Amino acid sequence: MPPKRPPPLVPKKPNPSMNYEVLIYLNSFYFGMFACCEMAMGLLKAINLSYTGHTLALDTGVMISFIVFETIRLIMGRMSSLADRGWSAILSVFMTAPCFVGVSYLLLLQTYRLRLEYCLCTLQIALYLTEVWYAIVFVFSLCRPVTYD
Amino acid sequence: MKEVLPLVVLCLATYHTHSIKIGISHNYNATISPTASTTTEAPATTGAPSSETVSSISTLPEAEVTTTTPAITFPPRVQQKPKVAVASPTMSTALPLNSTEVNSTLSVSGDNTFYYCSCDLQAGRCDLNCCCDNDCPLETRQVFNCLPNSLLPQLESRLEDFQYTHGLPTCQINDGWLCVFRSNTKATKTQPPDMNIDTSQYRKWKDNLEYQESDYAQSRPSAGHYKFGQTLQLWQPETKQLATLELPAAYESPNCQLKQSVWHLQPIRHVCRMKDSAQLQESIWSLLNQTSNYEILSKPRDLEEPEVNGLIVQVCLRGANKSMRCLERGNDTQLDVIVDHVELQLIHNFTNILEAKLFLEEAKLAEDDNEPLWLRYNVEFVTLNESLTKPTSGPLGYLSGAPVILSRMLPQNSSEDKQLISYHSLNQNIKEFHWLSLPSRKPRGSSCQRALDHKEALRFGIDLLTRCELRHAAPLLQAHANHTEYCQGLQAQIWSLLLPHNCTQLEDVTKVFVSHLGRPQPDKWLPMEVRYPENVHEMPPPVQAVYDEMRQSLSCRNIFLSVGYEFHVAHLAMVEGRAPHQRVLQHARLVLGQRHDLEFDTSEIEVALPLSISAMFYRMQTKALSNGAAVGIAGHLVLVEMIYLGIIYLGSMQLCL
Numbered sequence: 133m134p135p136k137r138p139p140p141l142v143p144k145k146p147n148p149s150m151n152y153e154v155l156i157y158l159n160s161f162y163f164g165m166f167a168c169c170e171m172a173m174g175l176l177k178a179i180n181l182s183y184t185g186h187t188l189a190l191d192t193g194v195m196i197s198f199i200v201f202e203t204i205r206l207i208m209g210r211m212s213s214l215a216d217r218g219w220s221a222i223l224s225v226f227m228t229a230p231c232f233v234g235v236s237y238l239l240l241l242q243t244y245r246l247r248l249e250y251c252l253c254t255l256q257i258a259l260y261l262t263e264v265w266y267a268i269v270f271v272f273s274l275c276r277p278v279t280y281d
Numbered sequence: 282m283k284e285v286l287p288l289v290v291l292c293l294a295t296y297h298t299h300s301i302k303i304g305i306s307h308n309y310n311a312t313i314s315p316t317a318s319t320t321t322e323a324p325a326t327t328g329a330p331s332s333e334t335v336s337s338i339s340t341l342p343e344a345e346v347t348t349t350t351p352a353i354t355f356p357p358r359v360q361q362k363p364k365v366a367v368a369s370p371t372m373s374t375a376l377p378l379n380s381t382e383v384n385s386t387l388s389v390s391g392d393n394t395f396y397y398c399s400c401d402l403q404a405g406r407c408d409l410n411c412c413c414d415n416d417c418p419l420e421t422r423q424v425f426n427c428l429p430n431s432l433l434p435q436l437e438s439r440l441e442d443f444q445y446t447h448g449l450p451t452c453q454i455n456d457g458w459l460c461v462f463r464s465n466t467k468a469t470k471t472q473p474p475d476m477n478i479d480t481s482q483y484r485k486w487k488d489n490l491e492y493q494e495s496d497y498a499q500s501r502p503s504a505g506h507y508k509f510g511q512t513l514q515l516w517q518p519e520t521k522q523l524a525t526l527e528l529p530a531a532y533e534s535p536n537c538q539l540k541q542s543v544w545h546l547q548p549i550r551h552v553c554r555m556k557d558s559a560q561l562q563e564s565i566w567s568l569l570n571q572t573s574n575y576e577i578l579s580k581p582r583d584l585e586e587p588e589v590n591g592l593i594v595q596v597c598l599r600g601a602n603k604s605m606r607c608l609e610r611g612n613d614t615q616l617d618v619i620v621d622h623v624e625l626q627l628i629h630n631f632t633n634i635l636e637a638k639l640f641l642e643e644a645k646l647a648e649d650d651n652e653p654l655w656l657r658y659n660v661e662f663v664t665l666n667e668s669l670t671k672p673t674s675g676p677l678g679y680l681s682g683a684p685v686i687l688s689r690m691l692p693q694n695s696s697e698d699k700q701l702i703s704y705h706s707l708n709q710n711i712k713e714f715h716w717l718s719l720p721s722r723k724p725r726g727s728s729c730q731r732a733l734d735h736k737e738a739l740r741f742g743i744d745l746l747t748r749c750e751l752r753h754a755a756p757l758l759q760a761h762a763n764h765t766e767y768c769q770g771l772q773a774q775i776w777s778l779l780l781p782h783n784c785t786q787l788e789d790v791t792k793v794f795v796s797h798l799g800r801p802q803p804d805k806w807l808p809m810e811v812r813y814p815e816n817v818h819e820m821p822p823p824v825q826a827v828y829d830e831m832r833q834s835l836s837c838r839n840i841f842l843s844v845g846y847e848f849h850v851a852h853l854a855m856v857e858g859r860a861p862h863q864r865v866l867q868h869a870r871l872v873l874g875q876r877h878d879l880e881f882d883t884s885e886i887e888v889a890l891p892l893s894i895s896a897m898f899y900r901m902q903t904k905a906l907s908n909g910a911a912v913g914i915a916g917h918l919v920l921v922e923m924i925y926l927g928i929i930y931l932g933s934m935q936l937c938l
Binding site: 173176177180181184187241242243244245246247248249250 | 452457
């Protein structure tokens, strides 16, 4: 009988961007609810409250811009993954910054802030911080040496 | 504050009191009770002094033990727990019943539910230059300086000034998820005032003739009546000349070298310092001369009318004993008294002046000749048929510095009659005192005095601490004297100074109510709660008297010498947000101080008791609300975030597996 050949060495391939992908996936559903609530509350405020100058147009413009940017960010984040070095996923991480600015405006600088709006924006900011954290963890995981079984 | 107050009382007692010993009352142990009962019974057995009585006392071993123990400073107190136990249930059940009855019988007045006028400070009386006051007649719209609605102030930059709109109230008005939590509204930008850059108008004197012509032009449209702030006019029938009524003004100097015109519906109060009585007489004479030669025009002069009817100023002399004597009009009128108070009373119907009276008040003789002479000028505008009104302390909430309004529950004549607050009673006495008058120190002394005067009433938002002495005759240190009656009378006299007026017992305080609002309403009264810090659920122990025949001393136990009034203040937006920043009272409490034992001996004729009373206003409601809201929201957010992160972690773990 000829002797058995040893099995070839195959490196482990863990997916370090799994957490980020999960957060993007969950954020897509939460943001859908968030956008609907924000637009409904914006309409409610426009009808019932009085605005001076151009504050209503400013608030509405910022809200719509934020919704568009966040939608694009989520679509790009779900199209690819960080582990595959996809440009869309990387760009979605960088787009978190302007989206963070937008939600901060809604939380702090908006003319009238409702209590429900306050809570929703706070949760959104918590999601952003978590996503950025896991993106940073992914970057550090790239420096880890390759191990073989 | 509670810890410092007893120390202050003790320091005051140590410093001021020389004739009595004041100690803090304690609850003695049960082991001392038998000795106390024995000591109390001793005076009964020694009714008649004799050698046999002395020998009987000396043979008791327990008495020897009591007298030789150095640790006990005062004779031990007799424990009367059964009486306290019997009294406390009655008091605890009575207060809720009274509160319930008052709340159930008070009817809500719907007329004032949505009425709010920020300048309506007097209920039932027209406030001067107050355009939204419902008590003002319709003619006042033409007299007062009413701003049009277009000039109303715009939105302010604070959430409290946010105007209420149906559907989205602020969280303070209607708490919920869709309430306005924060607001970043900004004030409208004001246009900078136009600067006159035409240098040709610089350094030129004012054209007086043009000013007078413009003045006449302005007065023509309103020739029928005076306007608020318009100068009153004088008319001299002989020379047919117009003049203005002017009085000395204490502006930047008490010497009153300047003069101020009398304006319509604007009271004037000035106090002028006179060099000597000659100057005083000269000032009075000048004013009398003016009033005798001129007449006050009831309305502004109309050049188209040929005849002018002026009002003659009637001069009346008011004596020291409030007697009044009116003088006849004439050039040779002489005054035989020194006058230090001049009051010009103008009776009006808001549009015209109907009557004018000049009251001269006789000066009181000063004890010291070197004291300066002061001459007071007052101008009062009195409405025709002006009626007395109930005291109020603000348009809706309390104004800062306004007196706190008190009232008491009227006695119930029969079971069918509803219990009413005396403030809202129809048959109430107009002169009834509706404020909290606190004792004060007499001038040039430290004795306590209490005056039922609204100037001495407790002011809203002003904390105070008063310490004074109550002087009382020393007790008769004899065995047959009624010592209990003396001690109880002493405590009653103390209560009459520390408690609200007409209260000589703690039970009377339960009938006292404090108004929740500066403008009292029938259903907005707060009961004055009595709080005993040593035992919150029980009433304080009764006053006891212990007489020690051997030492010839009397001890009054459980005596209170200090109380503290605590008021909790809240800032609310009322009338559905149309009345923001209203200061209201949420809670009123009378906190009793520490109990004391007073020991009197034979060397005293009069005793001086140090009393202390404090009044504090706390903004506990606002602080509690803000802290509670912040903590609640933060807690909810943290909990939601933790749950959310947990779900994310579990999801990621499942996906990894």
